[in-house]
Amino acid sequence: MNLTDFIIPSFLIIIFVHAIYKRVDIFEAFVEGATENLKVAVSILPSLIALMTCVGMLRSCGILDVLAVLVSPATNLIGFPSQCVPLAILRPISGSGATAMLVSILKENHPDSFVGRVASVLCASTETTFYTIAVYYGAAKIKGSRKTIAAALVADFAGFIFSALTVRLIMG
């Protein structure tokens, strides 16, 4: 048993005990939150179908392998797995697309392999850049997003490099 095994159980205990102390109807709150999120999930399904088909087509036609090979001299230099290059390209553009790609990477390489871990860390440590900027700026009617995009992509790029580095250094 290592430390990370304790994280989820402790988190749950803290929330439940605190909720009992505050006299919250736990089951009712849970159902309310679950229903809300379920609705969101359902609203994502059509786009998910479209995206998974696109990702599947891109992967199966071989164009991503070509891209990965083109970039491989640079990525090999820093130890970034070439199978994750398409994921890195897709992540800032589409969240569901990246999830779809992550799933196919996890299926082809075991989740606990180096490639599987780097892919998981990459997805977990960064958000869908263009979508987030579009939603926030669109809803708040903000203009002038070039610097935001530039800075956000710098952050994403650092994230890609460090996802490979941390997995290599911490997990071996």
Added chain:
Amino acid sequence: MKFLFPFIFIASIVFSVFSGRLEQVTNAVLGESLNAAELFITLAASMAFWGGIMKIAEKSGFTDIIARLFKPLAKLLFPDLSTKSKAFKAIVMNLTANLLGLGNAATPSGIEAVKELSKEEKSSGYATKNIITFVVMNTASIQLLPVTIATLRLSNGSSSPFDIIPCVIITSLVSVCFGIFAVKALCSERNLKTYAKRKIADEFN
């Protein structure tokens, strides 16, 4: 997406003719919607479960407690913002929700934060340094518990889906830092003043 979708279909079919993978692409078209249904079940279950847990935390005031812990950090990142302002409160709520992995809960308060920041800084709809910093922090994302990813790992055979947490925390922190440094570099006082002047001049002409 509206351009990307048809482009990908056409491009991948055309490319597959040259790469000899036409059959595989057809299989993808036929089969990927089934994979999507499979993924949906995993996602829906994970979102529903953790959404329920987070609702409990919200109702008990747990998220408010965490938000209070974040005030000093938010003060550090947005020094010229008053802690009493609506923008500040929305920023803290958004960062807290992101940290706890409540991506969907974070969006409404994120939008409100951007709106309030724009109002307070009187930028007449242009992205100010604070706004850019805030949005970049959202795109870089710091999640302590990547539960969706972990659920995906588990359903694909991982023996310890959460063992990536230390890597995720470090990588998230590093990417957010890089993002903030990039904003500070791109948004030096001189840069912003000339940018704003140019935009206002454009509007007058």
